[in-house]
Amino acid sequence: MIDFAQLRRLRGIALRDQVSKDRAQLIKGQPKAVISLALLSDDHQNAIGELIRHRRLTSFIPAILEELKTTNKTTDKTFLINLLWHLGHLTAIKQMLELYTNQLKGNPNRHNYLRRIESLIASNTPLARGGVLHALATGGEPVQLLAARWTYPIDPRKTIETLERLAFDAPDSINEEAVLLLAQYSPLAAIDYLLSDRPRIRISNALTAITSAYTDPDAAIPPECFELLEESTTESVALAAQIYGTTHGRRGSLENLKNTISRIAAAHSDATPSELIELIPKPAIRTLLALNDPAWTNHIQAILNHPGKHHEARQLAISSKSTLGLKLLETELKSASPQARIGIAITALLGYQHQAGNFIAAILESNSASAISKARELGQKYWPGRSLEEVATSTVIPPKLSTPAAKETGTSHLQEPPGDTSANDLSLGHTAAIESPLPPPQEAKGPTRSSANTTHVPIADQRENSLPISFTPKPRQTTTPIGSFERDVSRSKYSGSRIERDSEVVRKVKAAENNACQICDRKLFDYIDGHPYSEAHHVHPLGAGGADSESNVVCLCPLCHRLLHLGAIGVTAEGQIICTSGLTEPLRTHLRTTSEHKIDIESWRHHWLSMFRRPEGVAFSANDTAAGE
Known part of the structure; x- marks a missing residue:
């Protein structure tokens, strides 16, 4: 007869020894009572858990599942789920994913727990494969989304179907992550979602999805898709496409980006300069600052001249990696305290890389071992074969390219269409702080480009410039009908976004x-x-x-x-x-x-x-x- 009262009192080695003596009775006893005993303390979990795992007591699975429904403690749930895993129960991974999505939100250890799940799935056992597929089929929306991270190699078609359903029907926090996964696994499906009637997605996530889709070497996205993305009635999608096109040298994208921002600014003509940067998406502002756009450079400079209102403008200038941001850091470096100079110099080095060589001297003068070590590590990447001391004494900061002068010398990667560009300037509601007033935006009269007179290199044909390029990109195809990738405007359904392989x-x-x-x-x-x-x-x-x-x-x-x-x-x-x-x-x-x-x-x-x-x-x-x- 098992003395449960004695087992409850024991701890440590004494408890382990007693469980070992009573193991035959515990195995044949009441599983529910044994599982309840195991949850009493960490020592009980270790002793009884070892017995259940070592003996593979599958008869305890019903009792474990029943206890999982009643306990609310995360540690107890984790213990019980791990028992299910070791006993080979199919729903173990589903339970793990539910625990992660529902119980560990905001928990600082959630990433460690997620890595643990990943390691179990990476074991490539039938239980792992079956577990994630079971979670994908029967879990709630958060569980399905998390499971989709691992099910694509196991069942691509089912994974894509689940992600498409989540993209269209799930709440915003889930649907945006589903679109990002779609862009990884099925670029055409992600683009199709962005081209649907009313996609619900933030500009930053739309930009990530477009970037992922167009850099997939196996994606065959019709060229017309990019024009439709830039002209989307969903502002976040249109801006994301225009930003991507601008930064990748697509002809006409910069003009469209400026016109879109001009329309937003005109709709808030009574906004102050500092209010305007709250209304216009930050990625769009950073893109124009990175290109040293005169209107936005003056606009941000005007805000920086007003004490107490310049913090966000400063962050935009620095994070855009623009000439304005670099000059701003140089100005701050001159008046900063010795400790603050280290932070400014490291910020410049991380953000501006080889352009920030003149900040090296401030780091060397600080005598901070950690700062100098970090700078030397970055220096080997930015200036291979040169010491920090050599860089500090000989650095000449190259100008930021993409201005008209740079374009004339053939150094700009942008390809702006010929003609008068004065209409591209930004229209701002308050121009008092800016040197020259700007013209109003052009009226939107339908599509802004005609495929008959506009040429561009499809984004998928672009190549990184780290290696010599000697090929001539093929001209865009204007005969590919948009219906060739089978999209239904009311709700998209793909026959398969990646081309099926034998x-x-x-x-x-x-x-x-x-x-x-x-x-x-x-x-x-x-x-x-x-x-x-x-x-x-x-x-x-x-x-x-x-x-x-x-x-x-x-x-x-x-x-x-x-x-x-x-x-x-x-x-x-x-x-x-x-x-x-x-x-x-x-x-x-x-x-x-x-x-x-x-x-x-x-x-x-x-x-x-x-x-x-x-x-x-x-x-x-x-x-x-x-x-x-």
């Missing part, structure tokens, strides 16, 4: 290459499940008309896969591997092939002409010329 093709290619990279010979292993790890790459992208066949797929390691997407690696008709200048990775001289797996030469030709940043003087084949391919 998994059998991928399996055969990886088997033929023995999961080894065809470019560098690396062979990696997933140390969680012990299986080889490799990635398949369609040389001629499916979204660009490539075939989903073995002759269009190569087996790669993650690094070479990314380098191909970045255009840093190309392959000639003879199979020779060519790299852009500056790439130092050890690669094969020729692409490895096998008798079972050959790549179509035309696929590599498409990659060479449309994506590869080929060095000058290198031709795809002996019959081609380097310049006239």
Whole structure:
């Protein structure tokens, strides 16, 4: 007979010894009483939990589930959920996610708990896979959203359907996160949501979604979509698209951005300058400040001249990484106390990087070991091969580009349309503090651009400028109907946002290459499940008309896969591997092939002409010329 009164009094080693002696009776006893005893203290949880886990007492699962419904303590819930996990109960992960979303909001340890859930899911056991799918299907909206972070590799279609439903129907706090995940997993579905009748999303999240969607190398978004985004009746979506287009050099985006802000300013013509920056979205202001827009530079400067009202204007100027923000930090540095000078200098170094070299002297003079250590760490990144002392004595701050003067010298990345740009100036309600009054905004008379006379480089064709670019972007296609991606205006439904891939093709290619990279010979292993790890790459992208066949797929390691997407690696008709200048990775001289797996030469030709940043003087084949391919 179990003496529960004695077990309640015991603690530590004595309790563990007694549980060990009574284990046979505890196993055969009443599970509900044993679980209630376990919740008495940490010592009881350790002793009885060890017994249940070690003996895998699955008969205790009903009692654990019943106790979960009644207890309100987070620590007790965590203990019971972990017991369910060790006993292999399918709802364990769902219970974990519910606990995270409902009980740990605002808890400083929630991120640690989330990492613990991630580690359990990463174990790749059937229980983990089944658990997250169960949570996705049966949990509440917050649980479904959290589960969707892990279910895409397991069941992509179900994950996308859930995220689309959450984007359209869930409360704002959930629907915005669902859109951000959609932009990761299914760019077309995210863009479709933003193009729907009334998307509910903040400008910062809309900008994140657009950026994620248009930088996905596999997304085939029709060029017309971007024009529709910029002309959206939802202000946050239109501004987000205009900001993205402006910062990525899309012709006409800057003009549209200025016109949109002008309309907002005109609608609040009685607002003071400080009130106006509360009404206009901050990302839009920061974008114009970063481009050294004269109107907004003067406007922020006017607010900075009024004591007591300049804090937010100062933050906007500095966070925009504009010339105004840099000058503001330089002015503050001159009058700051020794301790404050360190903070200002580090802020400048973090925000303005190589432009902030003249702040190095203030850090060196401070004799602060931590500040100097941080500066040296950043210095190796911004000025490799140079000491801080050399930078402090020889730095010349380069001008912020994108002004008209910079554009004339060919250094600006913006492509403004020709013609009179005076209409682009910002109309502000209060212009007394600004040197010249600004004209009113243009009236909105429908779409501001015509596809017949406007050309631009699609955002998906843009490339990072860290490597030499020698290709000419293809002109935009004006014949692709917007209906080609099957959107229903009342409520969007996709037949599949990512193009469906034949998994059998991928399996055969990886088997033929023995999961080894065809470019560098690396062979990696997933140390969680012990299986080889490799990635398949369609040389001629499916979204660009490539075939989903073995002759269009190569087996790669993650690094070479990314380098191909970045255009840093190309392959000639003879199979020779060519790299852009500056790439130092050890690669094969020729692409490895096998008798079972050959790549179509035309696929590599498409990659060479449309994506590869080929060095000058290198031709795809002996019959081609380097310049006239």
